[in-house]
Amino acid sequence: MHTDIHDVIKTKQLLSTEKWDVVVNWVAFTVDDITRDFELFANSTKQYIFISSASAYQKPPVNHIITESTPLVNPFWEYSRNKIACEEQLMHLYRTKGFPITIVRPSHTYNTVIPITLGGWTEYTTVYRMKKGLPVVVQGDGTSLWTLTHAKDFARGFIGLLGNIHAIGEAFHITSDEILSWNQIYETLAEAAGVKANIVHIPTKQICQYADKTGYPSEFGSLWGDKSHCAIFDNTKIKQFVPEYKVVIPFSEGIKETIKWFEAKPERMIINEATNNLIDGLIKIWG
Numbered sequence: 001m002h003t004d005i006h007d008v009i010k011t012k013q014l015l016s017t018e019k020w021d022v023v024v025n026w027v028a029f030t031v032d033d034i035t036r037d038f039e040l041f042a043n044s045t046k047q048y049i050f051i052s053s054a055s056a057y058q059k060p061p062v063n064h065i066i067t068e069s070t071p072l073v074n075p076f077w078e079y080s081r082n083k084i085a086c087e088e089q090l091m092h093l094y095r096t097k098g099f100p101i102t103i104v105r106p107s108h109t110y111n112t113v114i115p116i117t118l119g120g121w122t123e124y125t126t127v128y129r130m131k132k133g134l135p136v137v138v139q140g141d142g143t144s145l146w147t148l149t150h151a152k153d154f155a156r157g158f159i160g161l162l163g164n165i166h167a168i169g170e171a172f173h174i175t176s177d178e179i180l181s182w183n184q185i186y187e188t189l190a191e192a193a194g195v196k197a198n199i200v201h202i203p204t205k206q207i208c209q210y211a212d213k214t215g216y217p218s219e220f221g222s223l224w225g226d227k228s229h230c231a232i233f234d235n236t237k238i239k240q241f242v243p244e245y246k247v248v249i250p251f252s253e254g255i256k257e258t259i260k261w262f263e264a265k266p267e268r269m270i271i272n273e274a275t276n277n278l279i280d281g282l283i284k285i286w287g
Contacts, residue, residue, distance in 0.1 A: 076225025
């Protein structure tokens with residue numbers, strides 16, 4: 001069946017006779033979304049899984065290791081603050097209404113996206129620049145530590161939470177145990193593309209200010225409020241609740257699959273001139 005979940009009346013009519021073991025919402029971003037979902041699923045599912053974000057964890061961090069008990073506070077990124085508000089509302093509904101919730105916080109999970117900071121995600125721009133010998137920008141000095149998780153590894157932990165009665169009322173992050181610096185991430189991407197990375201380091205704040213000042217999409221939230229900080233996760237909790245969870249795909253292998261996916265069809269190899277102009281502009285001023 002198909003419906004627009006934002007049309008609550010129609011959706012409620014369509015789902016009125018349905019029951020589920022698990023409902024997962026990957027696209028809830030505001031408290032209004034949570035309120036709507038409670039109305040739709042409060043009496044029809046044994047478990048409601050909300051996909052939150054590890055960007056909700058405390059920024060700047062006061063501890064270099066992140067656990068599920070790390071405070072949720074991000075004053076720099078509205079996206080993260082909205083996810084925090086969603087989590088708070090869900091925990092309230094669990095405690096007061098018995099809504100059977102589980103919260104999952106992914107962190108920079110990739111498969112058919114390129115997980116870098118500028119010129120990645122759904123674009124091929126940075127790989128194109130690398131193959132052409134053009135410089136690419138890495139924030140700061142590139143030594144801050146980060147965690148990238150292949151979607152297939154994430155899925156192993158996630159599937160183990162489905163229908164898991166012990167996961168009700170709990171929050172989990174599901175990430176790789178591999179820790180890489182941003183320099184290593186870009187160097188590994190270049191190696192997978194068969195070249196060497198020509199990296200130019202530019203202070204994060206300068207990147208954000210330049211993007212805002214010149215009319216590009218803001219980088220303040222995702223860079224200053226997230227990727228400029230170290231992100232090292234303690235995965236003890238997910239391994240306790242899902243003993244079979246094991247990370248087996250290092251970034252050096254996973255990113256090769258990603259590049260092959262992009263290059264399998266020319267229409268996937270998107271070269272975004274706006275990204276090229278942003279990177280070139282940054283390098284011209286600070287590089």
